[in-house]
Amino acid sequence: MIEKIEKSLLERIGSSVFISLFLSGLFFTLFQDFTQRYLDQFLGLFGAMCLIFIGLVIMWKVKEAVEKESN
Known part of the structure; x- marks a missing residue:
């Protein structure tokens, strides 16, 4: 049972880190001067x-x- 909890926790942490990195990179790119034209x-x-x-x-x-x- 502990293994299932650890696996679930690792999956949640991994997906949340991926989503936060993706969104931060996206918004960093969107608000640069060169991207305002595009x-x-x-x-x-x-x-x-x-x-x-x-x-x-x-x-x-x-x-x-x-x-x-x-x-």
């Missing part, structure tokens, strides 16, 4: 990356459900 392109890229992330999460949940059902 703000629409960066926002489009951000939107596309969000859609890809949502798709990956959906596929991950489907994979977990299929694995749970097959066991």
Whole structure:
């Protein structure tokens, strides 16, 4: 049981660190002087990356459900 708690905690910490680094890099890039001219392109890229992330999460949940059902 302790192993499951440790694994869950590590997954949560890892994903939160990844998300915070991604968002800080994104906002750092968005507010630079050279990107003000290309703000629409960066926002489009951000939107596309969000859609890809949502798709990956959906596929991950489907994979977990299929694995749970097959066991």
